Amino acid sequence: MSELDLWLVPLLMALLIGVLCPITGTLLVTQRRVLQANLISHAVLPGVAIAVAFGVDPAIGGVLSGLLGSLAAERMQRGQPAGQEAVINTVLAGFLGLGVLLIPVLNIRLDLEALLFGDLLIVDWSDLYRVLVAAAAMALLLLTRYRQLVFLGVDPEGAQASGLPVRGLQLVQALVTSMVIVSAMAAVGVILVIGLLCAPVLPGLWRVKSLRAAMLQSALVGLGLSAVGFLLAVPLNLPPGPLIGVVCMVLLCLPNLRPANSG
Amino acid sequence: MRVPPLVAQGLSVAYGNRVVLDDVSLTLEAGTLTALVGANGAGKSTLLHLLQGRLIPSAGMVACDGMPIQSCRDRVVLMPQRGRIDWSFPITVREFVALGAMGNSSFGCCDREAALQRVGLESLATRRLDALSGGQQQRALLARTLVQPSRVLLLDEPCAAIDPPSRGQLIALMRQLADAGQTLLVSNHDWGSALDLYDRVIVLDGRVVADGAPQQVRSMLGSNLAVQESFHE
Numbered sequence: 167m168s169e170l171d172l173w174l175v176p177l178l179m180a181l182l183i184g185v186l187c188p189i190t191g192t193l194l195v196t197q198r199r200v201l202q203a204n205l206i207s208h209a210v211l212p213g214v215a216i217a218v219a220f221g222v223d224p225a226i227g228g229v230l231s232g233l234l235g236s237l238a239a240e241r242m243q244r245g246q247p248a249g250q251e252a253v254i255n256t257v258l259a260g261f262l263g264l265g266v267l268l269i270p271v272l273n274i275r276l277d278l279e280a281l282l283f284g285d286l287l288i289v290d291w292s293d294l295y296r297v298l299v300a301a302a303a304m305a306l307l308l309l310t311r312y313r314q315l316v317f318l319g320v321d322p323e324g325a326q327a328s329g330l331p332v333r334g335l336q337l338v339q340a341l342v343t344s345m346v347i348v349s350a351m352a353a354v355g356v357i358l359v360i361g362l363l364c365a366p367v368l369p370g371l372w373r374v375k376s377l378r379a380a381m382l383q384s385a386l387v388g389l390g391l392s393a394v395g396f397l398l399a400v401p402l403n404l405p406p407g408p409l410i411g412v413v414c415m416v417l418l419c420l421p422n423l424r425p426a427n428s429g
Numbered sequence: 430m431r432v433p434p435l436v437a438q439g440l441s442v443a444y445g446n447r448v449v450l451d452d453v454s455l456t457l458e459a460g461t462l463t464a465l466v467g468a469n470g471a472g473k474s475t476l477l478h479l480l481q482g483r484l485i486p487s488a489g490m491v492a493c494d495g496m497p498i499q500s501c502r503d504r505v506v507l508m509p510q511r512g513r514i515d516w517s518f519p520i521t522v523r524e525f526v527a528l529g530a531m532g533n534s535s536f537g538c539c540d541r542e543a544a545l546q547r548v549g550l551e552s553l554a555t556r557r558l559d560a561l562s563g564g565q566q567q568r569a570l571l572a573r574t575l576v577q578p579s580r581v582l583l584l585d586e587p588c589a590a591i592d593p594p595s596r597g598q599l600i601a602l603m604r605q606l607a608d609a610g611q612t613l614l615v616s617n618h619d620w621g622s623a624l625d626l627y628d629r630v631i632v633l634d635g636r637v638v639a640d641g642a643p644q645q646v647r648s649m650l651g652s653n654l655a656v657q658e659s660f661h662e
Contacts, residue, residue: 196515196518196519198515313528313531314531316518316520316524316528317528317531319515319518320514320515320518320520320525320528320558321509321513321514321515321528323509323513324509324513324514324528327481327483327507328528328529328531328577329503330531371519372517372559374519375519375520375521375555375557376519376520376521376524377518377519377520379519380519
């Protein structure tokens with residue numbers, strides 16, 4: 167890897183996930199499915215472990231595992247109307263635990279810390295390509311199903327009554343979300359990715375007049391957050407992933423980014 | 430002889446041992462505004478979902494224009510309760526109303542702009558949905574319903590949680606739609622004078638307790654204090 171690659175690839179990676187994660191997060195926040203994204207991010211671990219054990223690309227295992235976790239939680243939620251969050255969190259813990267257990271059982275070497283918190287400074291071109299593939303999947307989803315996603319967000323029951331394939335749409339969205347989370351895993355890890363999915367969406371969400379505008383705004387905020395986190399990490403000699411996570415939280419504390427009547 | 434747009438016969442629904450609806454039959458004539466009145470838990474929403482074909486009854490049948498509802502569900506449109514909508518979603522009133530046309534090759538009684546005009550929201554079309562008052566939001570929801578092609582409109586508590594002037598506006602609007610030939614069935618809690626604006630009132634309490642013109646129903650239930658008091662619970 168050349169000297170240029172050493173800095174260029176992590177910077178490009180930071181900027182790309184800084185745009186892609188908030189766009190994905192806008193869908194999740196407006197559909198109130200952030201908890202599902204949190205579940206997916208934790209549920210990728212068993213798939214990554216199995217993929218490594220069988221010599222398959224860990225990203226493929228992670229995406230399938232994240233999707234499986236999401237489907238399992240959805241299945242178990244049926245008949246538990248009051249305890250849906252509890253079910254999701256239980257499945258989240260179960261998949262995470264399973265992933266940790268599989269490491270010694272399958273006798274594989276896996277850098278758990280890098281998986282959970284990422285390491286932006288060691289990403290390479292293959293990590294960047296994964297982000298581009300996830301970005302292409304998200305772009306395709308938005309270009310072909312934008313209005314359906316709007317309907318799903320504002321009135322899921324109405325969307326179903328209108329004959330929209332709500333179940334299929336939610337499944338595709340979960341798949342694309344898994345792809346985005348797994349592609350960002352190398353940079354910020356499966357835990358810190360939640361910060362980039364959510365924080366850039368919140369400032370000004372109350373002000374924009376369309377989902378499209380919300381996505382554009384959150385992408386710009388995410389780009390700024392990633393750039394600030396990355397550029398601060400270099401002089402401070404700190405890991406960029408956790409720093410981006412902290413910058414995301416600080417953003418929420420800025421009073422002028424909240425509605426006037428929010429106190 | 431003209432076939433009524435909506436006919437239900439002997440509808441029964443039970444969840445486990447609890448009977449929600451028992452042998453409910455009704456016929457809606459074209460161009461009529463009918464109130465479906467009942468207390469909480471009387472089975473109003475369940476009945477509306479049955480009439481739209483989204484629920485399958487344990488007994489009985491629903492027909493639209495003489496055909497089983499399952500083969501013509503798109504002819505009966507249900508306007509949901511306001512609690513089903515995420516009013517804080519980033520969307521303008523115009524875009525929200527346009528969602529009603531999604532999945533349909535044609536418009537209902539009017540297109541998006543005409544529907545906005547009909548409910549009196551054309552000047553607020555570019556506002557965010559959550560910038561509207563409760564009554565205006567209900568009218569936006571009604572406009573979205575109007576752009577869907579339909580023979581029958583089922584409205585689930587459209588007057589709930591809105592102020593009296595907005596309620597009056599909404600009922601007047603429904604009256605206009607019925608006068609223009611639309612068939613409407615409107616569920617509500619209201620036992621007041623607003624019922625006089627309807628052509629017909631059906632009182633539900635798991636079964637049809639009373640059915641007729643507003644004055645007729647009032648006199649039928651005049652002595653039945655238990656039913657009347659249940660509306661004020």
